[in-house]
Amino acid sequence: MSHVPANLADAIEWLSSFGAVSEGGVTRLLYSKAWKEAQQSLKEWMDELGFQTYYDSIGNLFGRLSCGNSMSPTILVGSHVDSVTLGGKYDGAYGILAGILALSYLKQQFGEPKVNLEIVSLCEEEGSRFPIACFGSGMMTGVYTFRDIEGLKDSEGTSFESAMKEAGFGFANPEYLRRNDIDRFVELHIEQGPTLEKLQKSIGIVQTIVGQKRFMITVNGESNHAGTTLMKWRKDPLRSAAAMIDDLYNLAEGFDENLVTTVGQLLVEPNVSNVIPNQVVFTVDARHPTEAVLNSYCEQFSSRFMEMAKQKGLNIEIEKWHEVQPVQMDVKLNEMIQDICTNRNIGYHVMNSGAGHDAQLFAGICPTTILFVPSKGGISHSPLEYTSNNELETGLDVLIELLHQLAY
Numbered sequence: 001m002s003h004v005p006a007n008l009a010d011a012i013e014w015l016s017s018f019g020a021v022s023e024g025g026v027t028r029l030l031y032s033k034a035w036k037e038a039q040q041s042l043k044e045w046m047d048e049l050g051f052q053t054y055y056d057s058i059g060n061l062f063g064r065l066s067c068g069n070s071m072s073p074t075i076l077v078g079s080h081v082d083s084v085t086l087g088g089k090y091d092g093a094y095g096i097l098a099g100i101l102a103l104s105y106l107k108q109q110f111g112e113p114k115v116n117l118e119i120v121s122l123c124e125e126e127g128s129r130f131p132i133a134c135f136g137s138g139m140m141t142g143v144y145t146f147r148d149i150e151g152l153k154d155s156e157g158t159s160f161e162s163a164m165k166e167a168g169f170g171f172a173n174p175e176y177l178r179r180n181d182i183d184r185f186v187e188l189h190i191e192q193g194p195t196l197e198k199l200q201k202s203i204g205i206v207q208t209i210v211g212q213k214r215f216m217i218t219v220n221g222e223s224n225h226a227g228t229t230l231m232k233w234r235k236d237p238l239r240s241a242a243a244m245i246d247d248l249y250n251l252a253e254g255f256d257e258n259l260v261t262t263v264g265q266l267l268v269e270p271n272v273s274n275v276i277p278n279q280v281v282f283t284v285d286a287r288h289p290t291e292a293v294l295n296s297y298c299e300q301f302s303s304r305f306m307e308m309a310k311q312k313g314l315n316i317e318i319e320k321w322h323e324v325q326p327v328q329m330d331v332k333l334n335e336m337i338q339d340i341c342t343n344r345n346i347g348y349h350v351m352n353s354g355a356g357h358d359a360q361l362f363a364g365i366c367p368t369t370i371l372f373v374p375s376k377g378g379i380s381h382s383p384l385e386y387t388s389n390n391e392l393e394t395g396l397d398v399l400i401e402l403l404h405q406l407a408y
Contacts, residue, residue, distance in 0.1 A: 004045060008396055009389045011097040015042070016089035025383030026093075028083040029129040029154075031059070031167035038081055042096065042121050049104045051119070056177055059123035059169045060136045065103050067113050067407075073183030074116040075406050077102065077399070080125035080136060080358060087126075088190075088385020090392075094373075095188045096121045098396045102403055113407040115183065125358050129154045129163075137358035139177045141365050146171060184333065184406065185362035187370040188399050190387050192355050194378030201349040202394045203341055204372030205334050208289040209353045209360040210258075211326035213298050215284040217244070217305065220315040223270065223278030234276055238268055240312050241280040244305050248284065251301055258352060259297055261286045289326050289352045327360040330367035333402075337371055340401045346394060371398065 005011035018041065019026045019034030028034045039061050046053045046063035053063050061081070064074075079095025099119040106113065120136075127133030130152045138144035152160040164170055191197075196204050221237035245263050252261040262285040269279040284301070288294040302318050309316035334350070341348040351372070359370040373395040376386040 004048060005097070008097060008101060008392050011101065012089055012093065012392070015093050015097060019083065021086060021383070023086060023383040025086050025385070026083045026089050027085050027087065028081065029085070030082050030124040030135070031163040031169075032129070035082060035123075036167055039121060039123075042081070042100070046100060046119070049100070050107065051103065055169070056140075057169055057171065058136065058139055058164065058177065059167060060140065061121040061123075063100065063103065063119045065107055065113060065117040067116050070116075072115050074118050074179075074181045075184045075186070075403065076118050076120055076179075076182050076362075077186045077188070077403065078120035078122060079187050079189060080122040082124045082126050082128065084126050084128040084381045086383060087128075087381050088379075088383060090190045090375075090385050090387050091192065091380055092122075092125060092189075094190055094387070094392065094395075098188050098392070098399055101396060102400045105400055106404060106408070110404065110408050115407050116181075117403065117407050122358055130160050132160075133356070134358055134361055137361040140179050141361045142178050143361050143364065179365075182362070182366045184330075184366055185359065185368040186333070186399065186402065187357060187359045187362075187368075188395050189357060189370055189372055190380065190385070191372040191375045192378070192380035193375065195351055196349060196372060196374035197376065197378065199349050201347040202373065202391060203337070203346055203348040203398055204374075205337050205341075205348055205350045206329050206353045206359075206370045206372065207334065207350055208329065209327045209355075209357060209363075209370070210287045210289045211291055211294045212285065212287045212322065212324045212356065213294060213320060214286075214322035215298075215302075216317075216319045216321055217241070217282050217284060218317040218319070219244075219280045219309060220317075221278055221280075221312075222276070224276045226274040226276055229276060235313055236276050237280040237314055238277045240308055240314055241266075241282055244308055245282065247304055247308070248301050251304070252286075252297065255288075255293065255297055258290075259286070259288045259293060260354060261297075287354055291326055294326070324356060324360070327363045329359070329363065329369040333367055333369040336402060336405060337369065337398060340398055340405075344397070344401075346398065371395065 018038035019028030051063035080092035122136030
């Protein structure tokens with residue numbers, strides 16, 4: 001290795017060089033050249049630190065600090081190495097680099113752990129190259145199988161399978177993918193939101209990763225001349241869609257503050273300035289930490305949309321195309337983190353995660369938690385993503401102490 005990171009800040013800059021873009025961020029998509037170079041460089045660094053390193057058959061990278069007994073359980077720590085297009089240098093990368101430095105410190109200070117300690121650099125979480133997210137953790141936890149990638153292609157038309165094979169990975173040894181030895185999983189991550197900064201807290205202890213539902217709403221009306229069709233004779237889907245969207249947000253504000261909803265996409269046909277549209281398609285993204293609340297909200301807006309369309313003589317289709325259940329993090333692990341923060345006078349906030357993470361997949365197979373450090377301005381998935389060195393180091397210190405209590 002030409003450069004060995006000396007500390008956390010140095011490591012962040014070093015890893016961001018793989019896939020660096022001129023705007024200051026990172027584009028490191030699954031199985032790309034930058035992705036391969038990043039994984040291989042991480043492997044070489046962990047080799048130098050004396051870890052047992054290996055890849056699984058899809059490109060998840062592991063660095064192991066063995067207790068000398070392969071039958072002992074494994075405490076796994078880590079995050080994802082891939083980025084969104086024009087992403088930041090902290091998302092995912094921080095959790096991997098902090099994990100490597102934590103294990104290296106524990107090895108130097110305390111030697112061999114009582115259980116196996118392992119860092120993972122997960123191959124994919126973002127879904128930014130292929131239309132599948134959390135592929136690395138999903139295959140490890142049995143949420144996905146290879147059938148889930150059949151027919152998937154990126155925007156260039158490259159198939160998932162051929163990209164994987166070109167990167168040197170593939171379908172060999174799928175039985176080694178599913179891990180049954182993981183006793184706990186811990187993910188350290190930037191918050192990607194403004195809560196910790198606004199509350200001036202150093203650590204976010206996540207109790208729930210929120211549930212999500214996403215819908216495609218199609219409203220069909222009647223296209224006609226903008227000048228010759230009187231208002232009373234129109235079947236205008238855009239006017240009704242605008243009323244629906246306004247109603248959607250008003251309804252959300254009547255629920256508790258943890259319910260968030262977003263219309264991020266709006267398509268109008270034929271999209272001509274002097275023609276009444278005949279079709280409008282818009283998306284709805286709704287999230288809440290409690291399944292019953294999320295279900296209630298989605299049922300209410302759906303029935304209201306149906307009624308509004310009926311009143312105007314329009315046809316409406318409501319298609320749910322994505323759904324993730326809320327996932328609870330482990331209470332005992334979170335209590336340990338609270339104790340660590342209290343004993344060290346570190347300000348913390350118990351909170352929910354509005355974004356999805358690999359931790360929610362691991363929570364299905366073992367006690368799991370995710371802890372946050374602040375994001376400046378709440379900005380993420382952007383070259384402007386930033387967390388100060390002090391805040392990054394505080395997160396690392398808490399991680400080291402947690403792993404020490406769990407493994408020594």
